[in-house]
Amino acid sequence: MKVLLIFPPQNLKARYSHNIGNVGGFLPPLGLCYMAAVLEKAKHEVRIMDCPVNDYRINHIMDEINSFKPEVVGLAAITSLAKVTKGICTEIKKQSPNITIMIGGPHATIMPKEVAKEMEVDIVLVDEADNKIVEILEDLPKYKKEKIVECEKVKDLNVLPYPARHLLDMKKYTSLPNAYKTTPYVTHMVTSRGCPYTCTFCFDALGKFRQRSVENVIGEIKLMQKEYGVKEIAFWDDILTLNKDWTHKLCDALEKEKIVWSCYTRLNLVDLPLLKHMKKAGCWNIFYGIESGDDELLKNIRKMMTVDQMKQSIRWTQEAGIEIRGSFMIGLPGETPEKAQKTIDLAIELEPDYAQFSITTPYPGTQLWDSYEKWGTLDKSFEDYHGWSPVFVPHGYKDRKELMAMHKKAFRQFYMRPKYMIKRLSKIKSWNDIKRNMQGAKVVLGMLKKEKSSGF
Structure with missing residues (x-):
């Protein structure tokens, strides 16, 4: 057929x-x-x-x-x-x-x-x-x-065939500038599905976690190296390091492949020995969901971490020599402009290599969607449900315009600092680094421009 x-x-x-x-x-x-x-x-x-x-x-x-x-x-x-x-x-x-x-x-x-x-x-x-x-x-x-x-969730991910990447033109796929180090070629893969945590903004909250074997993962990497000349892997799992023993085994295997890689995980799922092992195995960048600089807001979204706990894991990551992409959210339930400023201040204090400031979006199927009336107003036209337009406005903001202004302020205050610019320039070691930083600057400047309609 x-x-x-x-x-x-x-x-x-x-x-x-x-x-x-x-x-x-x-x-x-x-x-x-x-x-x-x-x-x-x-x-x-x-x-x-x-x-x-x-x-x-x-x-x-x-x-x-x-x-x-x-x-x-x-x-x-x-x-x-x-x-x-x-x-x-x-x-x-x-x-x-x-x-x-x-x-x-x-x-x-x-x-x-x-x-x-x-x-x-x-x-x-x-x-x-x-x-x-x-x-x-x-x-x-x-x-x-x-x-x-x-349909039922796949219980054993090892039984699935490797993704049919041969049906795509793999040369066309490139991450945003802060998410890759080596070109060509970088590609994405997943080692697991599901997440056992309960963040209220996440569709996959309390999803049953399943993980592939290290052998199965390495088999896919070897295939991509052979077929596409892949030199870098971006692990797209929500939480790569949930099982630390498994992650150590993965690092042992990745060391032999001599490939660079990045991943996503939670700050409460790392420690210094693991991070040092990850660095040795080729990990250069970790994406952490930090979300807020206010403990009350973290409780509102059931993050199950405090600001102080997150600070410690950030210090460990920096000590291990791994770059950090920190994700922060503007417009969380219970937020006011003053609380949002605490988030911006935390981003500046932590000094991640890159900071992403997204706008809270209560997707259907999430706890936040079900309870949004308690926290604010919601526009249910789905075209702007991508995390970059204020469809949800917390009660602590006067209107959508004030929330959008705070979002732009976050980008401006974090990126338009001489200290940050000098830090980025000091890390340039190659033409590829120059290219990535120039493209990254385009992204930031684009975010600071007047908001565009997302209509197709």
Whole structure:
């Protein structure tokens, strides 16, 4: 059976609500790549259309459908692209009514009934469909009748084939400037799924954590080195270091591969010996969710850490010689401009190598979405649900404009300091470093410009 998998159109300007130029930020759609690998293993003919990286629009999608003539089209649905996805479904059914349309991904999992009702779709996939998709294709009439198909989480991630990256042009994928060190080539992978923590802004809160074996992970890395000449890995797990024994074993294996890498994790899941081992194994950068400089706000979002605890882990990371990307949130529940200033002050005090200031967005399916009325007002039009526009305004702010001004102030106060600029210049060792810093400056300047509409 011919299957076309699509990640809907989205450009960087829409994604970040600002014009940041052509500086990267495109990641391979690993969810679709896993799905494609499962389907190919079952002898289906599969193509992937990653519209954002190729700057494709609906007309490109229809051209591909007319050329490839798939029997099934699968769409990845994320909340900010719900309107775009709906338009794609309508156009496909208008021109090719016999095609079976399936939708999966976070938005379909969170709001399956709404998706089934509002979009011209035949099947809505809820949760992880890797182990269910082949069965669905074998009996489409049955599952089209059900329409909403509940899938189970994959218990053993080692049984999944490696993502079908060969269906993408891997040379087109580059992270944002602060998230890679070596080009070409850097790519992304995941070693786990799920997160056992309860942050109120996170869709995956209390999701069952599952982790691949170190051997399985290294096998994928070796394949990417052989097939694509990959020199750097960005581990895209929410919390790479949840199991410290596993992480030490991974570091032992990565040392032999002589590859540089970065990761995401929580500040309460590291210690100095682990960080030193990670550095020795090639880790150059860690992304930490710090979120706020106010302990009360951290309690409001169930971060389960204090500011002092986070400071200690930051010091350990700096002592180990690993760069830090710190993520901070503006507009948290219970926040006022004064409390937001404490967050900015903490960012300056901690001196991460890069600071990301996002705007709190209560996504459907999160605890914050369910309780937003207690904390503020919410615009439920999903186009701006990407973390860079104030759809949620806490009661402590006068209006959306004041919140947006605080967001810009955070970028300005952190990045426009002589001390920070001198620090960045002192770390330039190569032409690649010059290029990354110039691109990074474009991002910051783009964030400081007048807010742009994210309409597609």
